[in-house]
Amino acid sequence: MTTEHTIIQENSAEIQRKPAFVLTPPDETCSVFFASPHSGRYYPQDFQDLLCVPIMDLRRVEDAYVDQLISPISKLGAGLISAVYARSYVDLNRSQDELDSRMFCDGPPNPAGERSPRVEAGLGCIPRIAASGQDIHQRKLTRQEAEDRLDVAYRPYHSALANWLNILHGRFGKSVLIDCHSMPSLLAGRRIQADIIIGNRHGSACDESLARLVENAFAALGYRVLRNTPYAGGYVTQMHGRPMEDRQALQIEINRRLYMDEREVRLKTGFYKLQSDLKSVAGAIMNWAERRRS
Secondary structure, three states: OOOOOOOEOOOHHHHHHOOOEEEEOOOOOOOEEEEEOOOOOEOOHHHHOOEOOOHHHHHOOOOOOHHHHHHHHHHHOOEEEEEOEOOOOOOOOOOOOOOOHHHEOOOOOOOOOOOOHHHHOOOOOOOOEOOOOOEOEOOOEOHHHHHHHHHHHHHHHHHHHHHHHHHHHHHHOOEEEEEEEEEOOEEOOEEOOOOEEEEOHHHOOOOHHHHHHHHHHHHHOOOOEEEOOOOOOOHHHHHHOEHHHOEEEEEEEEEHHHOEEOOOOEEOOHHHHHHHHHHHHHHHHHHHHHHHHO
């Protein structure tokens, strides 16, 4: 099937003018926001000039089409934000401190790079390795190159998301963030049995009633659902999930085999059913949020 999810390419002079995200504000009566931080497909030319792997090797780690899967949810009144820049350029579901100092010829941006299992695996805020396990860049980056990526693609996205969640919390006394991702059907050579994985940071990012509602809503539609294994929620969920303050955050991971050819990064016919089902689950989430307000 055809798709418009093509790689966005522009000349290097236009890089600084490319927006970091696409945002649809919520209706004034809605406290729910959906996000897709990994579906960006813009690969700036100066980034492409540094590559020592094919673009397709990077496209296979995108949450390809997730922005399109959730786009109809805006018609229900929820807010939406989707990344524009590719995940391999800068990973929005990482702390900006999660940087591998070995990637830079003059050291990482301040503060100094944070060591973590993800950084050690080459999957920090500025990733080091591609889907194949090969290095992405031909050479070490400069500190300024890293700062430019953070300034252009990372900080505007997080500033906008945090601002809108604060607006919603100020307006309603609560906010609900649903952070949407896709996962490969194979992990470490083993097939992932779940269709959907719900991540609530093992109970620390949202109320149990919300996690259970989302699980039940997907299960009622025929999906196999797991919670927190192997994806419990990343940086975004951790940052914005504070249920004691009625700031709810929940991560949803969608198995890519449901809607796309993972090798060719092409849609399959299952896309439209999944898109419709996600809209149905979104409606249930919004009803949950509305009931808490009444």
